[in-house]
Amino acid sequence: MQPFRKHTGLVAPLDRVNVDTDQIIPKQFLKRIERTGFGQFLFNDWRFSPEGKEIGDFVLQQPRYKSATILVAGKNFGCGSSREHAVWALSDYGFRAVIAPTFADIFSNNSLKNGLLTVRLSEDQVAEITRRAKASEGYQLTVDLETRTVQDSQGFSASFTLDEFARHCLLNGLDDIGLTLQHEKEIATYEAQHAVREELRALTTRP
Amino acid sequence: MAPRTLFDKIWDAHVVAAPPGQSALLYIDLHLVHEVTSPQAFDGLRCNGRRVRQPLRTVATVDHNIPTTPRGGPIADPIAARQIEALQKNCREFGVPFFDMDSAEQGIVHVIGPELGLTLPGMTIVCGDSHTSTHGAFGSLAFGIGTSEVEHVLATQCLPQNKAKAMQILVNGKLPAGVTAKDLALGIIGRIGTDGATGYVIEYAGDAVHGLSMEGRMTLCNMSIEAGARAGLIAPDETTFAYVRGRRFAPQGKNWDSAVALWKTLSSDSGAAFDRLIEIDPASLAPYVTWGTNPGMVVPVNARVPDLSSFAADADRRAAEQALAYMDLKPGTPIEQIGVDRVFIGSCTNSRIEDLRAAARVAKGRHVNAKVRAMVVPGSQAIKMVAEREGLHRIFLDAGFEWRESGCSMCLGMNPDILQPGERCASTSNRNFEGRQGRGGRTHLVSPEMAAAAAIEGHFTDVRKWNLS
Numbered sequence: 320m321q322p323f324r325k326h327t328g329l330v331a332p333l334d335r336v337n338v339d340t341d342q343i344i345p346k347q348f349l350k351r352i353e354r355t356g357f358g359q360f361l362f363n364d365w366r367f368s369p370e371g372k373e374i375g376d377f378v379l380q381q382p383r384y385k386s387a388t389i390l391v392a393g394k395n396f397g398c399g400s401s402r403e404h405a406v407w408a409l410s411d412y413g414f415r416a417v418i419a420p421t422f423a424d425i426f427s428n429n430s431l432k433n434g435l436l437t438v439r440l441s442e443d444q445v446a447e448i449t450r451r452a453k454a455s456e457g458y459q460l461t462v463d464l465e466t467r468t469v470q471d472s473q474g475f476s477a478s479f480t481l482d483e484f485a486r487h488c489l490l491n492g493l494d495d496i497g498l499t500l501q502h503e504k505e506i507a508t509y510e511a512q513h514a515v516r517e518e519l520r521a522l523t524t525r526p
Numbered sequence: 527m528a529p530r531t532l533f534d535k536i537w538d539a540h541v542v543a544a545p546p547g548q549s550a551l552l553y554i555d556l557h558l559v560h561e562v563t564s565p566q567a568f569d570g571l572r573c574n575g576r577r578v579r580q581p582l583r584t585v586a587t588v589d590h591n592i593p594t595t596p597r598g599g600p601i602a603d604p605i606a607a608r609q610i611e612a613l614q615k616n617c618r619e620f621g622v623p624f625f626d627m628d629s630a631e632q633g634i635v636h637v638i639g640p641e642l643g644l645t646l647p648g649m650t651i652v653c654g655d656s657h658t659s660t661h662g663a664f665g666s667l668a669f670g671i672g673t674s675e676v677e678h679v680l681a682t683q684c685l686p687q688n689k690a691k692a693m694q695i696l697v698n699g700k701l702p703a704g705v706t707a708k709d710l711a712l713g714i715i716g717r718i719g720t721d722g723a724t725g726y727v728i729e730y731a732g733d734a735v736h737g738l739s740m741e742g743r744m745t746l747c748n749m750s751i752e753a754g755a756r757a758g759l760i761a762p763d764e765t766t767f768a769y770v771r772g773r774r775f776a777p778q779g780k781n782w783d784s785a786v787a788l789w790k791t792l793s794s795d796s797g798a799a800f801d802r803l804i805e806i807d808p809a810s811l812a813p814y815v816t817w818g819t820n821p822g823m824v825v826p827v828n829a830r831v832p833d834l835s836s837f838a839a840d841a842d843r844r845a846a847e848q849a850l851a852y853m854d855l856k857p858g859t860p861i862e863q864i865g866v867d868r869v870f871i872g873s874c875t876n877s878r879i880e881d882l883r884a885a886a887r888v889a890k891g892r893h894v895n896a897k898v899r900a901m902v903v904p905g906s907q908a909i910k911m912v913a914e915r916e917g918l919h920r921i922f923l924d925a926g927f928e929w930r931e932s933g934c935s936m937c938l939g940m941n942p943d944i945l946q947p948g949e950r951c952a953s954t955s956n957r958n959f960e961g962r963q964g965r966g967g968r969t970h971l972v973s974p975e976m977a978a979a980a981a982i983e984g985h986f987t988d989v990r991k992w993n994l995s
Contacts, residue, residue: 335848336841337720337820341959346940350591350605352565352612354673364961369947393841395721398754398820399959400938401656402563403672421721424690424756425656429672482688484548496576499682502551505543506684509553515582516775522623523581 321434322492326415327461328388331378332452336393340426343397343405357404358411383456391418391448396437397426406433416462418469420445431485434492438462438469444477451475464490529795531692532761533727536667536792540650542684549686555649555666557679558635559586559622561613562940563654567677568616578620580683585644586617587625589634591940594903594930597628606941620680633906633932636660636874640744641908643773647762647789652679657874657956658757659750663743664770665762665792667727670751690756691801693726694794697734699808704990706884707742708876708954708973710734711749712814714806716824724754726802729794734808735760740769741880748875749956752821761793815861815986816958816971818849823958825861827976827988833857852960853968854948861986864970868951869894869981870963871927871974872903873937876954879909881974886918887994888978894926895984901928901943903935927981939963952980 348360365377373380379387390409396419397405406429409417416436427437440448451471452458461470464486470476481489488495499506530538543551557580564586571577578584591606601607610627617624625631631638636657639645645661651668652658654676661668671685679685695714715722728750730743738746743760750758760766767786770776777785812826823846825832831850834857837843850857855864871877871885882904894900902922904910910932913919919929936943937955945951945967954977958969972980975989 336845339820339957339959341938341957341962345961345965346938349562349940350603350609352569352609354566354569364965369965395724395754398720399656399957401654401670401672403566403654403674406672421724423721423754424724425670425672429674432672432674482549484686487547495686496574496678496681498548499551499678499684499686502543502545502684505551506553506682509540509542510580510683513553513555515580517582518775519582519585519623522585522625523621524618524624 320432320492320494323415323434323436323464323489325461325463325465326388327459328415329384329386330389330391330448330452330458330460331384331387332449333378333390333392334449337395337398338392339399340397340402340405341399344402344408349402349404354407355411357408358413361408361412386413388413389416389418389460389462390414391445391452393445394420394442396422398423401425403429406430406435410435418445418448431489434489436462436464436489438479440469440477440479447475529797531794531798531800532665532729532759532792533667533692534798536648536650537689539648549688551684552650552687553684554652554679555583556644556651557584558639558651558653558658559584559676560590560635560653560655561588561609562590563673564616564676565609565612566673567680568620570677571620571680576681578622578680581621582623583683584622584680586613586622587632587635587638588613588627590934590938592627592933593941594933594935594943597931603942630907633908634874634877634934636748637877637905637909640664640740641773641906643770643776646770646776646785647766648792652685656751657748659755660744660748660874662747662750662758663740663760664766665759665789667757667759669757690727691725693723693728693802693804694800695728695730695804695806697730697732697806697808699734700737701734701808701811704813704975705808705811706973706975707738707745709811709814710808711746712816712821712824712971713811715749715753715821716814718753718804720752720820720822721754723750726755727757727759728753728755729759729761731761736763736765739880740765741878744878745875749821752956762789813973813976813989815976817853817855817861818846819852819958819960821956821958821971823849827861827986829861831855831857831859831861862988863985865950865985866898866952866980867949868945869898869900869977870903870936870951870953870955871901871977872905872935873955874905874934875956876974877903877905877909879912881954882909882913882918885974885978886921888975888989888992889925889927889982890921892925892982894981898981898984900926900981901930901936903930904932906932936963952977952986
């Protein structure tokens, strides 16, 4: 996983609540079997008309936000489907962090496993960032995971919390499967006490 | 020991390690796998030279993108076909038990798990699908995960997890006639919102909950994720045991007796502490219809599309305004005056035999409105077979419904079953998000009875006023 320590980038304000993963990556793009190449489909139905024309009103289609790497949005961001494709699309498009008052559980789990930082700030702080991102063109924020702070150059500063273990993994880009496998003994002990259903073997097709 | 909740009990029984400063490591008893969220996970295993640690605690099927037209022919969509082939190949390579498209056991993953007795009380169950919460109906801790976590479970049979908070939703009393488990779910989400249970595991309790059939309980737990919950749970009882008994992969003989003895301990102790308690008066519930673009935007069928002035917070009012624009609805419109073009009866929420029986009771001897295209998609091949044995397919076909093969179908429109732009659909599924059932499509969530009635009338109608035999 790509580590996340500190990132400074352009902020795009997506001023909506309950942005669901069906909007982030519509289902017609979920049939790929790779992890890559989803960025072009990010927010497809909001970015493009059915004929494929750009919808200029949408925040990411406005020239001033085109190279944004930090997305700021309303509460309950990432609700709905568990599709990790939503995170792959945001990352592939170029986003490194999403700032919102709250995130759906599965979405934030998926994000943290892919080096996309989800930053929870208060409703007021999110509203203030949104206001500043709209008011001044080229508005940038610095998100620092080591100090757990979000800052701009105009005096805005906020701190955020994140689960310590998730933070540790993100800072170091750790493969958490490797960490889990260090508990081989404990896992094997549980397995020795809980039998598998041998009847399922008949349903396997391994040659 | 201090009194524990049902959630505490399942959690405690599955923590294999709790390293200081890290998340607890939770053992996963059953991992369900489908074609859409697994290919990248299997690839990850290959890249790292890892195997599936416990193939016999893993079961796969195809459901999301398969067509619901008669089986046997090739799949027209080459990208969907490639995804299905990838799962076939991965199951073969890694030795994972697999129900392929032509199998008599194929069906929506959350339908076949319980149906085959794979889902049992007290288990931990995960799947790369948010509606895994369905299995909580059996008193198992079941939740949806992303593809990285699918890979994690394939490789280790464990997941690092932080324990969620516990919420109890207590529903004492009796559901009024015409009010189903779906309406209970929609009523709850309407009250607490689509993020009302974020960070919580919900335990549904009270006699109205325990009065539900297993099918009803699955519908209720299925929708937990639509309130943002990590999982939904119902303590197992005699109804649960009666459903599980004799199913193909359920314990048999002496093993059955010891399993039931253990399952009987799976309820919250009296005095167990919940972080949040919500009480619902079932008498206050009605058949519901969603009017907006998330499941919390919902009103009783005899109400009207809400006025924007009824939303206190700015953000909610703007969201409602955007939703009404997308749905092409005006505030104040009576719900019963909203016409439908399409009707979908199916999905992991409402495609089980009891759902089909309920819809058939409404459809029997009546006819689908001439301007409506209506579709019934059984949740599994087994349900389809039972329904056909009972003659339900005849009732639907005679009434002008299409009778399809099993799959997720129009719930998410990954297969050819989609809405056309501007079409309005009464749907028994779980999400009315923008474009969910097809770009520009407008989804209204309802119970199977309400969906069937809308198909016949051509608009929403209060099924409580119907004379059903």
